[in-house]
Amino acid sequence: MIPLINRIGQYINIDSNAFEDIEGIAHRIETRQSGQDIVTIDETVDFVFFIETGWAIRYRILDDGRRQIINFMLPGDCFDLMSLNRAKSDHSVAAASEVVLRRVKSDDFLKTVARKPQLATAFWWAAIQEEAILREQIIRIGRRTAKERLGHLILELYRRQAAASGVYDNYLALPIPQALFADALGLSIVHVSRTLTLLRKDGLLRVTNRGIEILDRDRLTLVCDFDSRYLKVKKLSI
Amino acid sequence: MIPLINRIGQYINIDSNAFEDIEGIAHRIETRQSGQDIVTIDETVDFVFFIETGWAIRYRILDDGRRQIINFMLPGDCFDLMSLNRAKSDHSVAAASEVVLRRVKSDDFLKTVARKPQLATAFWWAAIQEEAILREQIIRIGRRTAKERLGHLILELYRRQAAASGVYDNYLALPIPQALFADALGLSIVHVSRTLTLLRKDGLLRVTNRGIEILDRDRLTLVCDFDSRYLKVKKLSI
DNA sequence: CGCGGGTTTGAATGAGTTCAATCACGGTGG
């Protein structure tokens, strides 16, 4: 729950019962192993999901096996908020690492949100941020070089992870293989590896066991033209 | 108004007064010349826009002048529905051709929609479709070849234009130069031209004066792996 | 007729891919 509370706290001032309001919605906790689908393409979705731990991906497989990852979902993220009207999904969602998630029936979610305007506001902002992340992904893979793409994505994931965990230590724990970066950035695995080496040799980051340490965040931000504003949304004090 | 009615009619069964309901919202009609901004990056948006005629683009300029077009907005499209809470825009919107648009204050829009549940439903679906278009754009530029990208985009624009105009004649009127295709698809102008020539030589399309005639839609659909489902949403009969 | 925006073509270059081999490392079984 802590990541979700941190996330929601970005948008509203959490009062004493916001926690219980969310916790109180009927839900089911599920665990998925890395690679397992959470939502399958063509499925009619009438659930809202919250990631508790682990990373998930939205993706699509093309006819000949090419895969494009649309975006990553981290602890604290909620998704398919937009699909409160039983739309058929045009893509799949899968666990990228082992994932624990909270599944809520759309109707139950709606009922709670209708009674709690601050929650409605917070989730509305969350949906707006999700859309901003999609736009940024388009800009990233459309007009940026491999180096910029990779650094930019690392910075995004770091910021999102930090915002949800509350820990700002310039370290991004990576529960996924580099192949997922490749499929997210429209690059080959080989080139992701090479590009990561470049960033390492530039002294911008250090690749550890299962994570990335950002050594010079200011310079990396500059090199990748990263502007974090798209991740921030004005906090309201309703 | 006809494009908007057609668009909305994709989502709800238009009853006699839906037309008046929309028409009745306080608005201002504006005209923008090609290239003029409609929404500027960093601007606080508290308007909802409807395109009456012409094409608009959402875009971002990178530090060194590279431009990425995020998506196109066609007659009948409404945009910035999500920004009903005075968010700062993280990108710009500009007229891609001469554009006539209807500008509505968010508050006025909200009031009307709150009184008319079918309209709320319709615009909700419109927002969902917009997000689906963003996801498809990511897949397009992330993992498709130049040929697929271009054909895929042409098919999308054709379908959207046809749905809004009601005319299904396999002809896409193009009010914009090829340079915009380049910036939308993450390609150079030169390569767009070459790729268009390829598609022409394959007998898939004919490039006319100010438009593209789709000669063999089935084959083009196959070649570009175009699956139109992301543009369609279930029609409700409320 | 000549100008100018937009498009096309050619040749050289370059960023990223592919294929294939090697390496690093954690887990497993003998």
Next chain:
DNA sequence: CCACCGTGATTGAACTCATTCAAACCCGCG
């Protein structure tokens, strides 16, 4: 404790798709 395996990361060499630069072309318009 070591041999063995498998997954994921790295490196090299050849190749390809797309870019860049530059020139030519097309066509509507004053």
